Amino acid sequence: MSKTIQYTVDTDGVAMLALDIPGRSMNVLTPELVEDLRSCVEQLAADDAVKGAVLTSAKPAFMAGADLKDLVTAYERGLTVEESYRDIQALKKVFRQLETCGKPVAVAINGVALGGGLELCLACHYRVLADHPKAKVGLPEVTIGLLPGGGGTQRLPRLIGIREALPVMLEGRQLSPEKALKMGVVHELAPVEKIVERAKRWVLEEGDPEAPWDKKGFRVPGGAGAMHPKSIETFMVGTSLLAGNAFHNYPAPKAIMSAVYEGTITPFDTGLRIESKYFAQLVSGVVARNMIRTLFINKGDNDKLVRRPEGVEKSAVRKLGILGAGMMGAGVAYVSARAGIEVVLLDTAIEGAEKGKAYSQALLEKAISRGRSTQEKADVLLGLITPTTDYSLLEGCDLIIEAVFESREIKAGVTAQAEAVIPPTAIFASNTSTLPITGLAEASERPESFIGIHFFSPVDKMPLVEIIIGEKTSDEAIARSLDYVQQLRKTPIVVNDSRGFYTSRCFSTFTNEGMTMVAEGINPALIENAAKMASMPVGPLAVIDEVTIELGHKITLQAMKDLGDDFQPVSGFDIMTKMVELDRKGKRFGKGFYDYPEDAKKHLWRGLAELYPLAADQPSVDEVKTRLLMIQALETARCFEEGVLTHPADADIGSIFGWGFPPWTGGTLSYIDTMGVEAFVAECDRLAETYGSRFEVSDWLRARVKSGETFHPTTQ
Numbered sequence: 001m002s003k004t005i006q007y008t009v010d011t012d013g014v015a016m017l018a019l020d021i022p023g024r025s026m027n028v029l030t031p032e033l034v035e036d037l038r039s040c041v042e043q044l045a046a047d048d049a050v051k052g053a054v055l056t057s058a059k060p061a062f063m064a065g066a067d068l069k070d071l072v073t074a075y076e077r078g079l080t081v082e083e084s085y086r087d088i089q090a091l092k093k094v095f096r097q098l099e100t101c102g103k104p105v106a107v108a109i110n111g112v113a114l115g116g117g118l119e120l121c122l123a124c125h126y127r128v129l130a131d132h133p134k135a136k137v138g139l140p141e142v143t144i145g146l147l148p149g150g151g152g153t154q155r156l157p158r159l160i161g162i163r164e165a166l167p168v169m170l171e172g173r174q175l176s177p178e179k180a181l182k183m184g185v186v187h188e189l190a191p192v193e194k195i196v197e198r199a200k201r202w203v204l205e206e207g208d209p210e211a212p213w214d215k216k217g218f219r220v221p222g223g224a225g226a227m228h229p230k231s232i233e234t235f236m237v238g239t240s241l242l243a244g245n246a247f248h249n250y251p252a253p254k255a256i257m258s259a260v261y262e263g264t265i266t267p268f269d270t271g272l273r274i275e276s277k278y279f280a281q282l283v284s285g286v287v288a289r290n291m292i293r294t295l296f297i298n299k300g301d302n303d304k305l306v307r308r309p310e311g312v313e314k315s316a317v318r319k320l321g322i323l324g325a326g327m328m329g330a331g332v333a334y335v336s337a338r339a340g341i342e343v344v345l346l347d348t349a350i351e352g353a354e355k356g357k358a359y360s361q362a363l364l365e366k367a368i369s370r371g372r373s374t375q376e377k378a379d380v381l382l383g384l385i386t387p388t389t390d391y392s393l394l395e396g397c398d399l400i401i402e403a404v405f406e407s408r409e410i411k412a413g414v415t416a417q418a419e420a421v422i423p424p425t426a427i428f429a430s431n432t433s434t435l436p437i438t439g440l441a442e443a444s445e446r447p448e449s450f451i452g453i454h455f456f457s458p459v460d461k462m463p464l465v466e467i468i469i470g471e472k473t474s475d476e477a478i479a480r481s482l483d484y485v486q487q488l489r490k491t492p493i494v495v496n497d498s499r500g501f502y503t504s505r506c507f508s509t510f511t512n513e514g515m516t517m518v519a520e521g522i523n524p525a526l527i528e529n530a531a532k533m534a535s536m537p538v539g540p541l542a543v544i545d546e547v548t549i550e551l552g553h554k555i556t557l558q559a560m561k562d563l564g565d566d567f568q569p570v571s572g573f574d575i576m577t578k579m580v581e582l583d584r585k586g587k588r589f590g591k592g593f594y595d596y597p598e599d600a601k602k603h604l605w606r607g608l609a610e611l612y613p614l615a616a617d618q619p620s621v622d623e624v625k626t627r628l629l630m631i632q633a634l635e636t637a638r639c640f641e642e643g644v645l646t647h648p649a650d651a652d653i654g655s656i657f658g659w660g661f662p663p664w665t666g667g668t669l670s671y672i673d674t675m676g677v678e679a680f681v682a683e684c685d686r687l688a689e690t691y692g693s694r695f696e697v698s699d700w701l702r703a704r705v706k707s708g709e710t711f712h713p714t715t716q
Contacts, residue, residue, distance in 0.1 A: 002036040006058060007043065013051040014200050015044045020058035027063040029091065029116045029150075030070075038094045045101040052104040052203035055124055056196055057111070065115025068144065068292050075289035076714050084280035088149045091116075092272050095123040095151055100214065104207025106199035110192055113137045114174065118185075119150030122159065125208055127185070128199045129177050130192040137180050140172035142252045144296055145288035145664070149279035153259040154271040158213045160184045161222035162260060169256050213268045224264035249535045249664045255282055286674050290666025293712070294656060298649035299491055305482045307494045307647065312479035316487060317341050321397040321422065323414045325356025325387065328431055329403035331459025334360040337384040339487045344386050344393045353387030360385060363460060394421045399484055401453060403431040406555065411435070412443035419445055427477050429453035433504045434555050437470035437497045439562075447472040451481050454501065456658055457547075464657035467494045468501050491657060493650040495639075499559060502644055502651070506635045506668065507659040508570075509694075511552065513631045514540025515572030516691075517624065521615030524593065524604050530624035535662035540628065541593035541604070548586030549579045549593075571694060578611065627687065629671065632661060634684055634695065636668035640711065641700045648711040669711040678705045 006018040017040055019027045027033070044050045057063065074084065098105060098120075106126040111134060113121050118137050121127050129135055139148040139156065147153060148169060157165040160183050167173065168183075180186045190198045212218055248254070255278040263271030282288050320336050322329045325347035333345045333356060347353040361382060367373035386393065394400065400418050404410050411430060419428065429451050430440050441450035452468025465485045469478060478494065485492040495502045510531075517527050518541070528539030537543075544552060553576050560567045579585070579592065584605065586592040594602045636655065639645045652667020665671040672680045681697050688695035 002040060004030070004033040005036045005040050007040050009047070009050055010200075012200070012204060013049055014203055015040075015047075015050045015053040016196075017044075017053055017055045018058040019056070019063060025059070026061055026112075027057055027059055027117070028065060028067045029063070029120075030067050034091055034094055038097065041094065041097045041101055044103055045097075050103060052106070052207045052209070054106050054108055054196060054199045054203060055120070056108040056199070061111035062107075062109045062113040063117025063120060064112065065117050065119075065141075066149075068296050071146075071283055072289060072292040072297055074283050075286055079284055081280045081284050084283050085276050088276045088279050088283075089273070091150055092276065095120060096269070096272070099123045099125075099211050102209055104203050104209045106202050106207075108195035108199040109135070109137065109186070110195060111135050115139060115141055115148065115152075116150045119148055119152045119155070121186075122155040123151060123211075125211060126187050126199065126202045126206075128188045128190055128195045128202070129180055129186040130195050131177050131189040132192055133176075135177050135192075136174040137185060138172065138174035139169050140174060142170060142250075142256060143172040143291075145250065145252050145285075145291035146282050147252055147256045147259060147275070147279055149275065149283070151272055151275065153256060153275045154263045154268060155211075155213070156185070157224070157260050157264050158218070158220055158268070162220065162224060162264060163222055166257070166260060169260075170253050220264050249662060251285065251287055252282055255279075287664050290670045290674060291663055294649070294652040294666045294670060295663060299653055299657075302491050302493065302649065302653055303486070305486055305492070307650075308482045309475035309479045312476050315398075315480045315483045317398045317480075317484045319397045320344070321394040321400040321418065322346065323400065323402045323418060324404035325353045326403065327359075327457060328455060328459065329401075330356035330359035331457065332401055332403060332431070332455055333357070333385050334363055334381075335459055335488050335490075337381045339489070340384070341487070342384050342386075344388060344397065346388050346391065346394070348389065350387065350389050353389060357382070357385045357387045391417050391421050394418055395423075397422050397426055399480070400426060400428045401431055402429065406432060406435060406551070406558070408435060408440065408558075411440055415440070415443045427451060427480050429481060431455055434500045435558070436499055437468045437473070441470045441472060448474040449477050451477045452497075452501065453481055453485070454503070456503075462657070463491050464503075464654060465490045465492050466501060466503050466654065466658065467492050468497055469494065470497050491653060493654045493658075494646075495650065495654075496644050496646065498639070498642065498644040499562075500555075502636075502639050503654050503658040505639065505644075506632050506655065508552070509631045509635045510536070510628060510659070511540045511544040512570045512572040513628055515544070515575045517627070518593075518608060518612050519572065519575045521612055522624070523614055523618055524608055526618060526621070527624060528604070530621045531628055533621060534625040534629055535664060536628070537660040545587045545592035545594050548588055549576055550585035550589070552576055553580045571692060575612070626683070627691065629662070629665075630680075630683060630687060631694065633668045633671045633680070634697065637672060637701055637711075638698070640669065641698060651711075673710045673712050677701070677708075677710065681705050 004021045006020055008016045021027050021033060044053050105124045107121045107124040109121055109129045111130060118139055139152045141148050164183055177189050181189050188198055259275045259278045263274045319342045321344045322333050323346050325345050333343045337343050345353050345356050364373060364378035368375060368378060400422055402411060402414055404414055427449050428444060431454060433454055437452040441447040444450045450470055451473050454466035454468060456462035456464055467481050482492055514527050518524055524541055528541055531539040556573055584591045587596055590596055593605055595605050596602045636651050645651050648669045651669045655661035655668040656663050661668055681701060684695050684697045
């Protein structure tokens with residue numbers, strides 16, 4: 001009796017196999033499902049009364065793929081390559097049994113079919129996909145450090161050709177129904193209520209029980225192998241792109257290329273074994289563990305508000321007030337209106353408020369021009385945003401987000417004006433990136449309702465929101481703020497109060513280290529390229545130009561004023577001051593560490609060499625990469641020690657989605673765990689002796705070496 005597949009045979013002799021794992025909202029490839037599928041395939045193959053089969057799902061979507069909560073433990077369980085190979089070959093054997101059972105098998109894909117879900121579909125002889133906007137198919141395994149291990153690297157290239165298949169796998173693309181049909185990934189589209197009917201019709205009228213690659217004389221569309229010019233061109237270009245984009249930090253793309261190249265010049269079953277070999281190496285490795293844990297499991301938990309305080313009723317923001325219509329305020333207005341929230345966008349001048357609303361209009365016009373929206377939808381969204389200078393319009397707001405200039409005095413002024421109008425139940429949030437929330441809350445009449453909600457720029461693209469808890473912030477304020485972030489479909493992390501909180505504080509060590517290296521005489525081009533070779537999105541000099549050197553300088557001066565004798569200047573403060581004095585304040589001002597000519601590409605400012613002559617001896621690329629990554633991870637450990645961070649998942653998610661720490665590491669604390677705390681501390685000691693006290697570690701971190709305690713719990 002199958003527990004995960006509903007098996008029936010209708011009066012026409014067609015077996016219906018409906019996937020339905022109990023207790024799960026989405027089907028995944030569990031061992032129970034695979035075993036039940038094997039049993040069902042044997043049953044339909046042996047039953048002479050069965051003419052063929054239709055595979056579908058009894059859930060709203062088809063299948064998400066492998067059970068990643070099981071795969072994420074493979075590394076720590078010590079799963080060997082040999083054991084991983086055996087396990088994935090067992091899955092392939094069942095898929096192959098389905099494909100070669102001697103009966104035509106069609107699949108009715110009623111929604112999402114990703115990863116192993118699509119691979120199961122590819123093992124069927126005919127694919128009908130629901131013609132619905134939410135229906136997506138794809139092989140996104142590369143985004144979590146893996147390759148398609150259920151035959152995807154072999155079936156997809158043989159189906160649509162190597163040139164077309166590689167980008168789907170290397171970029172982890174999710175294809176719309178129209179795109180999937182056009183590329184030949186599926187045979188037919190139909191309304192969701194008709195897909196089973198269409199699949200069954202094919203089985204009865206045209207059913208072909210043999211896959212193309214099992215037919216005599218089959219050739220890969222577009223060619224394969226070392227002697228085919230188009231194939232060689234594809235692999236040469238692909239290899240070059242991998243080296244340029246991933247810098248060999250990510251093993252999965254290279255494994256995909258190798259599996260496709262080697263597998264498509266061999267018989268199909270040999271290709272499946274080749275794929276299994278590469279998959280086993282990846283799933284047993286630490287990069288896949290890191291990426292699955294942070295990018296899928298922990299992010300998914302945070303999206304579900306795993307750290308929301310209990311006992312607070314679920315809420316929704318209906319009316320939002322935004323104080324300050326600059327870049328951040330305008331971005332928050334757009335994403336909030338996009339979520340259906342009424343927005344009052346307030347600024348000191350109506351021209352500024354109107355300009356803030358125009359930001360949304362510009363984004364919508366771009367979306368319309370690209371076919372991603374309609375004028376009707378744009379009009380509805382814009383109708384939700386009211387630009388104003390009148391504080392009285394904030395009456396009835398559920399939430400206020402202050403996004404004015406980073407000045408304690410200005411923020412205190414707008415807080416008082418807003419609180420004079422808004423209802424006593426409203427939450428007041430500051431979007432400050434550095435000023436402590438507890439200090440800002442002193443200007444509030446209700447500090448228990450005062451919280452930090454820190455967005456990242458550009459708000460419409462950046463998925464992370466940092467929730468900052470002040471000393472008096474209530475659980476209700478935390479819960480309602482998290483509910484709002486969930487309304488926006490963004491990912492929250494929750495941190496305690498600190499100057500710079502978590503993300504700004506740790507991100508600033510990256511830019512500071514870059515500036516410090518310039519002052520040491522290290523070639524700026526080496527610094528920038530080494531950062532990108534470590535898989536940071538941009539170099540430290542380019543990114544501080546983006547946020548502006550002036551802002552970093554003003555933040556430092558504010559800290560100097562607030563801390564008095566306790567202020568410790570950062571190692572890059574002098575060069576930051578020099579750049580501001582030279583009026584090279586960043587990209588917005590037209591010049592910073594880079595020059596920004598109107599008619600040419602930006603380039604590093606050549607005058608840097610005069611200010612800071614290049615040292616005769618330059619460090620290796622690896623040494624620069626080490627300094628840049630280590631300083632960020634070390635500052636994260638300090639945040640954990642001080643209680644700014646309370647959970648390692650928030651650290652990792654914040655570092656990757658907040659400022660772009662390399663995903664292959666799993667995040668800053670996963671980076672330390674992967675390296676080993678003992679090795680990390682030893683490397684910090686070397687760096688401190690060579691470059692200065694900013695790399696010194698605390699007694700607390702040394703104690704973790706002695707206890708053998710990791711940041712993330714281990715699974716044995």
